[in-house]
Amino acid sequence: MGLIDGSPRSANVVASEACELMVLSKEAFQRCLQDNFQVAQKLMQILVRRLREADRNIESLALLDVYGRVARLLLDLAEEDGGQRIVKKKISKQDMARMIGASREMVSKVMRDLELSGYIVCENNQVIILGA
Structure with missing residues (x-):
């Protein structure tokens, strides 16, 4: 965005895997x-x-409260697969917390509550959203 408005960049990124970059003036x-x-x-x-x-x-x-923000994030990240909504990309609770403006501990509690209540199933580094 800084290339468009001349302001300093507002974010930094770190590649999660090897990649090639292009520098453009x-x-x-x-x-x-x-x-x-x-x-x-x-x-x-x-x-x-x-x-x-x-x-x-x-x-x-x-x-939205933290429960609503976690639920919305899971739905946004989920992909349709065989009639189910599944979050396939592994995402840490710390990253989820950053994305929704909550603490990691609160995200962990909400995820645990959602699983115990039968709204989600967490297995094989995926989150399956039930009834979505």
Whole structure:
């Protein structure tokens, strides 16, 4: 985003597996957008999606308790598989806590409660959402 508005970057990332990176100067990036409408349009679509996600996260923080935020996160991360909703990507409780603005301990408690109540099953590093 800093390439667009000139502000310092707002986040850092760490690759979870080996990857290749491309370094692009601000001038080359701007030239690419000017010369390629489809690239500019795709970038706008990505930014709109991110804005909608941010709006939804703000709404969740304001209106949902931790149980609701954990449930919404699980549903957002889940994929359809054979008629079931499954969170296949392994995600730590610490990462979940960061994503929803809660403590790791509270996320662990909520996950345990959801499993004991029969809403989810945690097995083989996956979370199966029951009745979704």
